[in-house]
Amino acid sequence: QVQLVQSGAEVKKPGASVKISCKASGYTFTTNYMHWVRQAPGQGPEWMGLIIPSGGSTTYAQKLQGRVTMTMDTSTSTVYMELSSLRSEDTAVYYCARAIVRSYYIDYWGQGTLVTVSS
Amino acid sequence: DIQMTQSPSSLSASVGDRVTITCRASQGINNYLGWFQQKPGKAPRSLIYAASSLQSGVPSKFSGSGSGTDFTLTITSLQPEDFATYYCLQYKSSPYTFGQGTSLEIK
Numbered sequence: 001q002v003q004l005v006q007s008g009a010e011v012k013k014p015g016a017s018v019k020i021s022c023k024a025s026g027y028t029f030t031t032n033y034m035h036w037v038r039q040a041p042g043q044g045p046e047w048m049g050l051i052i053p054s055g056g057s058t059t060y061a062q063k064l065q066g067r068v069t070m071t072m073d074t075s076t077s078t079v080y081m082e083l084s085s086l087r088s089e090d091t092a093v094y095y096c097a098r099a100i101v102r103s104y105y106i107d108y109w110g111q112g113t114l115v116t117v118s119s
Numbered sequence: 120d121i122q123m124t125q126s127p128s129s130l131s132a133s134v135g136d137r138v139t140i141t142c143r144a145s146q147g148i149n150n151y152l153g154w155f156q157q158k159p160g161k162a163p164r165s166l167i168y169a170a171s172s173l174q175s176g177v178p179s180k181f182s183g184s185g186s187g188t189d190f191t192l193t194i195t196s197l198q199p200e201d202f203a204t205y206y207c208l209q210y211k212s213s214p215y216t217f218g219q220g221t222s223l224e225i226k
Contacts, residue, residue, distance in 0.1 A: 035215075045157075045163065045217045046217065047216065063214070095163070100168060104151075105153055105169060107165050107174055109165070110162065
């Protein structure tokens with residue numbers, strides 16, 4: 001069965017960076033795009049970007065350009081999302097979410113990783 | 120960016136009812152739309168993709184329709200586990216954007 005297991009909660013100071021992992025299993029890692037979505041407390045979800053594991057190409061939401069980097073390690077079937085220059089507004093639960101093969105449509109979600117940015 | 124407007128923002132219904140949630144796009148998105156259910160403290164669950172296709176394992180009580188700018192999610196025979204918040208997401212162009220959500224509450 002498809003599983004996306006994310007790394008644990010993080011507490012960071014403003015200005016720092018955070019790198020979250022998402023380990024995929026139960027399918028062929030390189031055949032499905034992977035999205036990252038975040039959700040601030042009490043707010044709706046916000047799409048951050050996606051990575052195509054078969055080649056590593058990425059698309060980022062323009063508002064995060066320059067601060068977000070999505071990478072992958074095909075040897076461990078893991079995708080990573082790094083967000084730099086953290087501010088309080090980046091406090092959120094971060095999710096990886098797999099897309100249906102040969103499409104962008106999300107089917108499976110990771111369990112989420114809470115990132116708290118606080119001085 | 121494409122704006123997605125859901126209505127209503129909240130909805131009260133009873134067990135057994137049929138409800139419809141609407142999502143309107145600020146410009147045409149063909150059928151590049153998904154619907155998600157989210158319960159407090161949990162990751163979203165994918166329900167519908169391509170506006171009307173049911174995700175694997177999702178019961179047929181959930182259905183989606185629409186194309187262009189106007190879309191609906193219909194849930195029939197509401198059960199206690201269906202009370203949650205529902206979001207739409209457009210995939211037509213980056214940045215992909217979510218609706219603000221519809222909170223479905225028990226009457």
